[in-house]
Amino acid sequence: MMRKLYKLILILTMILTLSACTGLIEKVKFEGVTDDIRKPNNRNLMIKGTWKLKDKVVPENLESDILEKYSKTEWFYLSDEIVKFESRYTAKPNFKTRYLNFSELIKDLSKEIKETEKYIKGEGTVFTVTDGQYFYQDIFVINEKEIAFFYDGILFVFEKASTEVSKEIVANVKELVVEKSSDDNTTEDKKNDIALLLGIKTPRKDKNGNSYYTYRTVLFRRNNKHKPLIYSIKNLLIPRTTGFWMVGQEHIIDDRGTRDILFSYSLAVGNKESSRYLLGEKNNNSIIYLGKDHVALEIYDYISSERTYGIYDLNKLSDNTKLSILDIAGELGIQTFKDETAKILSASTIEADLLDDLDFSNIGIKRTNDRWNFISNINMRVNNNLQTREFRINLIPTIDLIDQESLSVPWDAVRTKLPGAIDAYTSPDKSVLIVQNNNELLAFDLNDGIISNESLMSAKINENDRIIMAQWIMGEQATVWEETIKNQEIIPMNFIISH
Structure with missing residues (x-):
């Protein structure tokens, strides 16, 4: 009787072990798939921080006024509270990540700017940042210390200067949002x-x-x-x-x-x-x-x-x-x-x-x-x-x-x-x-x-x-x-x- 009970316990243990392994395998498959889309924890963002401009990849036929507009661009700020790039900002950022083939995503854009492949190639993570209304940006993660994104036809490449965004910058962006909201509430045509x-x-x-x-x-x-x-x-x-x-x-x-x-x-x-x-x-x-x-x-x-x-x-x-x-x-x-x-x-x-x-x-x-x-x-x-x-x-x-x-x-x-x-x-x-x-x-x-x-x-x-x-x-x-x-x-x- 004890021998039969022992065999039954052994069989149940093996079944449970195999089930756990199968679940682990399925989890690994899911996390590696290229169509994986998820909402990350804002407080654990790998792209959070202060970013300093490293390079700009500019197409030959870009209009001169756009070039002038970004001639003094230097910083990009991103935290769980705010995102700011030049005159674009939001104090209500939401994030989504995708693991994609970079080459497929930028194929038509890079046709005129081959140099993009210097920074963006193969597969990798893309963060989408949006507030659902005014702000939207896809950000390519090159590595832990470099990111890049397209805007107005230019590929901006940044390197991480700090893992934090200063309190002054966060406060400044929130103040801009309050001012804009005040303007919107008082101007009916907007x-x-x-x-x-x-x-x-x-x-x-x-x-x-x-x-x-x-x-x-x-x-x-x-x-x-x-x-x-x-x-x-x-x-x-x-x-x-x-x-x-x-x-x-x-x-x-x-x-x-x-x-x-x-x-x-x-x-x-x-x-x-x-x-x-x-x-x-x-x-x-x-x-x-x-x-x-x-x-x-x-x-x-x-x-x-x-x-x-x-x-x-x-x-x-x-x-x-x-x-x-x-x-x-x-x-x-x-x-x-x-x-x-x-x-x-x-x-x-x-x-x-x-x-x-x-x-x-x-x-x-x-x-x-x-x-x-x-x-x-x-x-x-x-x-x-x-x-x-x-x-x-x-x-x-x-x-x-x-x-x-x-x-x-x-x-x-x-x-x-x-x-x-x-x-x-x-x-x-x-x-x-x-x-x-x-x-x-x-x-x-x-x-x-x-x-x-x-x-x-x-x-x-x-x-x-x-x-x-x-x-x-x-x-x-x-x-x-x-x-x-x-x-x-x-x-x-x-x-x-x-x-």
Whole structure:
């Protein structure tokens, strides 16, 4: 009896030991994975301290006024209470860490400044510092004594001067925050300063009768001090974490055929000629969605008339690789895609078993009424005739992909007020409604969800124009957006300001 009891205890001990080891192994796997994202303890930050400028990597074509702006830069301060770099600061820092491939992250930025590889290469830790409103900065950890980050197109490299930030600096930043808060509370126009960037595509025909698209950005800005303002520029201006980028396409016809070349570059360090990408299998495509880090294309084959879709990472365009559903939504997304495809096939009179040969990268993003939707399609040949079935996919993304902001008023209420409405957007503070109909963009006041009777503004657009990008900002950054737009070549617009 004792021998059996001894064996039982021994077996239980071995099981418990193996379980503990398995847990340890799983923990090690998790901590080493390159997609690890976590919120660090502010009081144990490895980047906390006072940092002295060691070097600046500057692109050759950087504007002289930006160079002058940072000619006397010397210090960067970071603690669990404050972060300060030049005129940028916050007293409410939040931190997130990621372990990433540096080369992939800065591929397009470093195209014009090869020297970045002197400091940033391989894999490492990136700290994201933000206060959720005005301050955002990605910081590369080079080693325990060196960090670097991009701002205004410049790579700033710092070495640690102290593990602490002086009480005087902390107090100074907090005083600046108090002063700014006081100004915001007493100046009504700052509190209600709102800007919206809309990306619009317009269909055209080339000399061969083939379709292509041109793109433009429309900025709407409104505060209590001024009448609403509206500007329009060529191409798509998108605010990203590394600053403003310009995205667009060139439609080219020559001896090699017809193709659409996408360009994407930072306004601070790049240019259109050095950032051109031939994407898609057929090279004839148009932008159907643009977000801060991704672009979705509709890809068209002029010969077969087949259409497919593709979503690309803006930081990896040179790879010419679509994101797959597995990248976007994991195994659950794969199953959802299969289920949606099966529904389409079962509802079709066509006898075709396509479920074993699905293209999991044939996925796009389109706007319908008040939201962005994931879409795909099936191209089928029946008696030599092309039949295409397009369908939505109810994916739950596991990556930051869609800038999804639902309307603060019901879509039915918008359609009741404006029966011709095609699309609509509401500001983050729920005070402004932007509506698109067949030939206008209209702006309305919103008060407790009630749409004003009179529009703030109306601007003429083309009947077949479609919105493919929408980005809101509130507060002081609205001025930055307007100044950035005004520094580009303005396209005249027909518009009416009501009041």
